[in-house]
Amino acid sequence: MQIPIRMTGDRIDEWVIIELQGALESSLGGDLSGKEIGTLSYTKEGAPVLIVGHHALFGKEVALDKPLGVLVKKQQQESQEQCAPAFDIVASVKRKIVFKSRPRPIVTQK
Amino acid sequence: MEISSPSTEMFDSTARLTKAEEYLRLAKVDPSDLHAETQVVSFAAPLLSDDYRLIELDKHLLERLEQGETIILRGTENDIPVLCTDKQTFQVKEAETSNALLLSPDCHATGNVVKEGVHFLGACQVVSVRSHYLELKEVVRLKTSRLRELLEERPFFGWENETDSQANCYSIDDLLEQVQGSKAQLLQVIETLPVCEIDGKLRQLAFEYRSRMLADLVDTCESGQTTGLSEDHLNRQAVREFFAANKAPPSFTDWFLRALCTATDVPDVLRLDERQVCRHYAELLLRGTKRFNWDDFWTAWCQCVPVNMTPKESFLEGLGLIEQGARIKTIELFPVEDLPEDPQERFDLLFRRRPKWRHADMEPYLRDLATSPKEIGVLLTKFCRSTTVGGQKLYNSRDSSYSA
Structure with a gap:
């Protein structure tokens, strides 16, 4: 079996990955769809700061040694009974914003 | 980590920015040290993480895709898939990370975040959260x-x-x-x-067919009756015409010239390759008889090769295995092509066949697994022990059950 991978448009967009330690959960439980994660700012030195709930994360932006491709399975056309599987490469990722350190709790003054 | 803000909360952008900056201050970050843009990061709705797959490419592969080239994932259901360009092959393996990889099409990295001006709130979306990606490892030597x-x-x-x-x-x-x-x-x-x-x-091409064609050509050469055809002077066009007259497929001549002939100083004139032709006749003899007494084999071999050719023992490497017993020397067919491609299996089979090997005898049976003599050395170190007996280095299996 041969599964082709190619771009469909005339260019491959560049996307960004935000890498967080561990998994993300919603305090409300359930689906993450539409939920806000937090705010992302950059210091003038270019260091990213992510505020998630009551936590601050300090990270850094890194160039990937090897770029990643983002693949999407091609939509099967209903008219054709057996449509051969194929992937579109919709984007590449060359940089990621990595938050490796433990989140620092923010103490709010009440 | 927990996300506390409910998605339905409507907010006024200025108030939201003020709140974000307040949190930043509490986290000991002075907002005046920040670039102008702060992005609110949210999950897309619906969040269809599984629609996206990540694959680790290299710059070269990505460039080819960017130029519109197609790369192919290939394999049958039972194989680990491979990824192929028209020239390269990569093994594909699924890798897992304990981190969450949040994929965002519109997140501004430092390169394109708005730096100057009044602080404001931008927004970006995460369309997929992944912790798996496909990893590639280039396959230099194909399994055949x-x-x-x-x-x-x-x-x-x-x-x-x-x-x-x-x-x-x-x-x-x-x-x-x-x-x-x-x-x-x-x-x-x-x-x-x-x-x-x-x-x-x-x-x-069946061995019998190749033998017949070679024998016909050699006979014609030896009869000396066809211009442009003698063992050490084969005119390319004359060979083509000869095989065409013998009803061989046109591409047969290409194979024949490539495999059994060698170039001369004269363009378009080749001659029979002594090593390859002698090997062919050795195989012909060995296919017929399982094990030969060496002297009988040698006599038969010398008789059947074309008259101007002289067999050499070194022509047999990787084809026939010569055993020097206490009294007699024998040879038997043992072609490298029939051995397993997996190095461990290859060594197991070699040591089952013969417990101790000299480097020179073993090397022809390893050459196809390596790209350089150094790599053969690496294989020997990894899979064998060596002992020196009477000044001669011998390789045996690491597994003691083979040395019996």
Whole structure:
């Protein structure tokens, strides 16, 4: 079996990955769809700061040694009974914003 | 980590920015040290993480995709898939990370975040959260067993044995459906095999057929009656005409000139390759008799090769295994092509066949697994022990059960 991978448009967009330690959960439980994660700012030195709930994360932006491709399975056309599987490469990722350190709790003054 | 803000909360952008900056201050970050843009990061709705897959490429592969080239994932259901360009092959393996990879099409990295001006709130979306990605490892040396199996299904024995059916015959595209490798690498392997294209299909030339054609040519050369045909002066065009007259497929001549001939100083004039032709006759003898007494074999071999050729023991490497017993010396057919491609299995088989090997005897049976003599050394260190007996270094298995 041969599964082709190619771009469909005339260019491959560049996307960004935000890498967080561990998994993300919603305090409300359930689906993450539409939920806000937090705010992302950059210091003038270019260091990213992510505020998630009551936590601050300090990270850094890194160039990937090897770029990643983002693949999407091609939509099967209903008219054709057996449509051969194929992937579109919709984007590449060359940089990621990595938050490796433990989140620092923010103490709010009440 | 927990996300506390409910998605439905409507907010006024200025108030939201004020709140964000308040939190930043509490986290000991002075907002005046920040670039102007702060992005609110949210999950897309609906969040269809599984619609996206990540694959680790290299710059070169990505460039080719950016130029509109297609790369192919290839394999049968039971194989680990491989990824192929027209020239390269990569093994594909799923890798997992304990981190969450949040994929965002519109997140601004430092390169394009708005730096100057009044602080404001931007927004970006995360469309997928992944913790798996496909990893690639380049395959420099293709596994050829599947290819050879397919080609052996229906060898070409000559037109008289052909039928109308092309069942079990494969074109290069048919082979690419079943063999894990790039087209260029596959063709490169096929170049080294007794295979030629007949009616659009790549067919292995049966040993009997090759023998017959070679014998016919040698007879003609020895009779000296055809211009441009003698063992050390084969005119390319004369060879083509000779095989055409013998009803060989046109591409047979290409195979013959490539495999059994060698160039001379004169353009378009070749001569029979002594080593390859002698090897062919040795194989012919060894196929007929399982084990030969060396002296009998040598006599027979010298008699059957073309008159101007002299067999040498070194021509037999990787083809016949010579055993020097206490009283007699024997030889038997033991072609490297029939050995397993997996190094561990290869060594196991070699040590089952013979417990101790000299480097010179073993090397021909390892050459195809390595790209350099250094790599052969690495294989020997990894899979063998060595002992020195009477000044001679001998290799034996690491597994003591083979040394019995």
